[in-house]
Amino acid sequence: MSPLMLAVGVCLAGWIALYALLCYANGTCGYEWNCRLVTLFHGILAVCITAYIGYIDGPWPFTNPGTKNTALQISAMVISLGYFIFDMAWCVYFRTEGLVMLAHHTMSILGILLTLWLGESGIEGCAVLFGSEITNPLLQTRWFLKHSGRYNSLLGDVVDLLFVLLFVLMRIFIGGNMLYCELISPNPKFIIKCGGVAMYALSWVFMADIGPFAYRKSLVKYQRWVNRHRMAEVNGQDLKRDRKIS
Secondary structure (H helix, E strand, C coil): CCCHHHHHHHHHHHHHHHHHHHHHCCCCHHHHHHHHHHHHHHHHHHHHHHHHHHHHCCCCCCCCCCCECCCHHHHHHHHHHHHHHHHHHHHHHHHHCHHHHHHHHHHHHHHHHHHHHECCCCCHHHHHHHHCCCCCHHHHHHHHHHHHCCCCCCHHHHHHHHHHHHHHCCCHHHHHHHHHHHHHHHHCCCCHHHHHHHHHHHHHHHHHHHHHHHHHHHHHHHHHHHHHHHHHHHHHHHHHHHHHHC
């Protein structure tokens, strides 16, 4: 067994151990609650590591795609690969996710494996991890709020707004710019470019769900605001009428 596969196995075992520990400590919360805690932890960890890689350690993914993988890039991808294998197995076993999310996990696993096998384009892989995981903490927070009865609040509205704005900014606009830089660069291999196109297309599939959701929620909020405004006007008119009568 190669050291790389051994490292992936160790990371997978680590994520399983973390999940088992959470299930033992939070047995009353349910399996999905604890799995989402693992997902939240991975999202925060992946964002922190890949942000350091992209903004400090380098190279810059928009100008230097297709470069050789660094030790830190390999470490970040190995950690995330172990997580995605764990979460993919969990989702298939408990049947909690649809085909789109399973496709996202499958493409993430295959993309990381390909990047590790080729030994290059690790900076693009880390940039994709950063862009896809940066909205993950908000997504998990939304789920926790819904299942704790706190979603219909100002905090729930703020979380939804930030999630939609961040998703559009990172996945659609910045992700589209990065894909353009990837496609025009002669350095990345053709199969890596195909993977980039597939991941970006998947972002638009997610966007097809997020767009109508954001529109419906905005419409409901606007209607509630109109109803409150009308109710305030009616109450004000009734108060004036009562004062005249008295």
